[in-house]
Each structure stands twice: as structure tokens, then as C-alpha cells.
Amino acid sequence: MxxxxxxxxxxxxxxxxxxxxxxxxxxxxxxLDEADKHVTEIEGEIIELKNLTLSPCRDCMKCLDSRRCVTDDTFNQIYEKIIACDILFIVSPHYAPVPAKLCMLLEKMEEITFYRWEKDTSYQSEVYGIKTAVISHGGGSGNEFAQADGISQTDYKKVVNDPIANALDTIQLKLIPYDDEWNTGIVVKPETAEQGFDKKIGQYVRQVLSIEYGDYR
Ligand SMILES: Cc1cc2nc3c(=O)[nH]c(=O)nc-3n(C[C@H](O)[C@H](O)[C@H](O)COP(=O)(O)O)c2cc1C
Structure with missing residues (x-):
């Protein structure tokens, strides 16, 4: 393997x-821990956007030729890592609605692909078909529940997962659904590692891996 x-x-x-x-x-x-249990050789990396400085897309269209952002090397470094990966996981909290740095990343990836696709609809982006999973969560304060009943996960789907999925579609990343209902990824309850994570995370990771490897068990 x-x-x-x-x-x-x-x-x-x-x-x-x-x-x-x-x-x-x-x-x-x-x-990554879950993936490590099922795959012999894994190279995992976590990029924390909080530690990086990104800028929004200025619609200068220079990426039409360069396929890189001419003003944002940090973005370019992340983009190279995405191009090089086999599976991408995007983990996003509910902000208002999606964290600004994730929007900046998606904006630039979208325009890099869209400008070319607009001229040639057979264009396949450098990230074409990379399997991508989306996990969202919310909470109101820190790592806690916003509401005792865990608030409406369907609401989180509408404002976090669905807009991300929409951008992924233009970028040509291949979003892996969880099931028919959660077709744009999962929404998880914000338990911490000590409390025991939502079981859906492990299930989703196994599904994404089984798409990669068939029945790997
Ligand atoms: C600007 C901003 C807006 C937020 N808006 C919401 C919200 O509308 N609904 C909600 O449940 N949580 C909201 N939150 C709380 C975050 O979702 C919560 O702090 C997050 O789940 C914590 O995860 P983290 O530890 O990965 O940052 C907001 C947080 C910020 C910073």
C-alpha cells in the first residue's frame, strides 16, 4: 500500500x-489518529489557519496565468500542500458564518480554477478530484455547547458545510458525503478529547478511507 x-x-x-x-x-x-489505525503508511499534517496571515482575493486576475496568488505567498504554500495531498479534511467552527481565513483560502482557490474554467470548460484544476471531507462544529463559547440540546445541527450544515461544499465544487475538489442527509460533510458536537469525541468523526474518516482503498479492514 x-x-x-x-x-x-x-x-x-x-x-x-x-x-x-x-x-x-x-x-x-x-x-489523523483514526486514519493511523487503518492505514499502514500515513503522512499527516495539520495546518492551523490561526497561526497564518492570509489576505482576501483582490480579483486582480493575475492568477489566470500564474495559477498562484501574486500577493500571498502564505496562500501559495498552503495551496501546494493541498495539491500534494491525497485526502483533505477541512475542520471549521461556525463563525459568522465561516471563519474569514478559510474564506480567503477558498476564494483564492476558487478564482485560480474559475478563471481558467471560464475560458475552457474542460479545464481540470491542479486539485481536481482530491477527496475532501468537511467537519463543522459550533458552540457559542470556547469548547462548550451553545445550548444544552446541542443546537440545530441542520442549521450548522446550512451555514457552514453547504457554503464550503459550494466552493469545493467550483475548485473541483471531490467532497465525500457522509450519507444522503449529510451530503456536505458532518456536524459534530463539541466534546473534547477527554469527554470522548463524537463517534461520527471516526465513522466519517473510515468512510473516506474506504473510498480510497476499498475494503481496507
Ligand atoms: C466571530 C465568531 C462568531 C461566532 N458565531 C457563532 C454562531 O453564530 N453560532 C455558534 O454556535 N457559535 C459561534 N461562535 C463560536 C464558535 O463556533 C466556537 O467558539 C467554536 O466552536 C470553538 O471552536 P474552536 O475551539 O475550534 O475555535 C462564533 C465564534 C466567533 C469567533
């Missing part, structure tokens, strides 16, 4: 006092 490169993007921008590891980062670690 070949080396499997899994890249996890943690979209949290949480610098809240007392938060040592954001919930998004903890989910990314859980994803």
Missing part, C-alpha cells in the same frame, strides 16, 4: 485565553 498523505486544515482563529488547543485542532488530531 502506498503512502497516504492526509492534510487537515483547522479553520479556527481562536486565541481565547485558556484554550491551549482549539476544538478544531483536536478534531484534526482525532482524524
Amino acid at each position: 502506498n503512502l497516504l498523505r492526509i492534510l487537515c486544515i483547522s479553520a479556527s482563529n481562536n486565541f481565547r485565553p485558556g484554550v491551549k488547543e482549539t476544538y478544531s485542532y483536536q478534531i484534526c488530531k482525532t482524524v
Whole structure:
């Protein structure tokens, strides 16, 4: 079995006092731990957007030729890592609605692909078909529940997963659904590692891996 490169993007921008590891980062670690149980050779990496400085797309259209952002080397470095990975996990908290740095990343990837596709609809982007999974969560404060009943996960889907899925479609990344209902990824309850993570995370990771490898068990 070949080396499997899994890249996890943690979209949290949480610098809240007392938060040592954001919930998004903890989910990314859980994803890699789960993958490690099932795949012999894995190269996992977590990119925490909170530690990076990105800028929004200016619609200068220079990426039409360069296929890279001419003003944002940090973006370009992330983009190279996405191009090189086999499976991408995007873990995003609910902000208002999606964290700004994740939007900046998606904006630039979208335009790099869209401008070319507009001229030639057979164009396949450099990230064409890379399997991508989306995991969202929310909470209101730090790592806790916003509401005792775990708020409406369908609401989180509508404002976080679905818009991300929409962008992924233009970028030509291949979103892996969880099931018919959760067709744009999963929404998880914000338990911490100590509390025991939502079982859906492990299930989703196994599904994504089984698409890669067939029945790997
Ligand atoms: C700008 C901003 C807006 C937010 N809006 C919402 C919201 O509308 N609904 C919600 O449940 N949580 C909201 N949150 C809380 C985050 O979803 C919560 O802090 C997050 O789940 C924590 O995860 P993290 O540790 O990965 O940052 C917001 C947080 C920020 C910073």
C-alpha cells in the first residue's frame, strides 16, 4: 500500500485565553489518529489557519496565468500542500458564518480554477478530484455547547458545510458525503478529547478511507 498523505486544515482563529488547543485542532488530531489505525503508511499534517496571515482575493486576475496568488505567498504554500495531498479534511467552527481565513483560502482557490474554467470548460484544476471531507462544529463559547440540546445541527450544515461544499465544487475538489442527509460533510458536537469525541468523526474518516482503498479492514 502506498503512502497516504492526509492534510487537515483547522479553520479556527481562536486565541481565547485558556484554550491551549482549539476544538478544531483536536478534531484534526482525532482524524489523523483514526486514519493511523487503518492505514499502514500515513503522512499527516495539520495546518492551523490561526497561526497564518492570509489576505482576501483582490480579483486582480493575475492568477489566470500564474495559477498562484501574486500577493500571498502564505496562500501559495498552503495551496501546494493541498495539491500534494491525497485526502483533505477541512475542520471549521461556525463563525459568522465561516471563519474569514478559510474564506480567503477558498476564494483564492476558487478564482485560480474559475478563471481558467471560464475560458475552457474542460479545464481540470491542479486539485481536481482530491477527496475532501468537511467537519463543522459550533458552540457559542470556547469548547462548550451553545445550548444544552446541542443546537440545530441542520442549521450548522446550512451555514457552514453547504457554503464550503459550494466552493469545493467550483475548485473541483471531490467532497465525500457522509450519507444522503449529510451530503456536505458532518456536524459534530463539541466534546473534547477527554469527554470522548463524537463517534461520527471516526465513522466519517473510515468512510473516506474506504473510498480510497476499498475494503481496507
Ligand atoms: C466571530 C465568531 C462568531 C461566532 N458565531 C457563532 C454562531 O453564530 N453560532 C455558534 O454556535 N457559535 C459561534 N461562535 C463560536 C464558535 O463556533 C466556537 O467558539 C467554536 O466552536 C470553538 O471552536 P474552536 O475551539 O475550534 O475555535 C462564533 C465564534 C466567533 C469567533
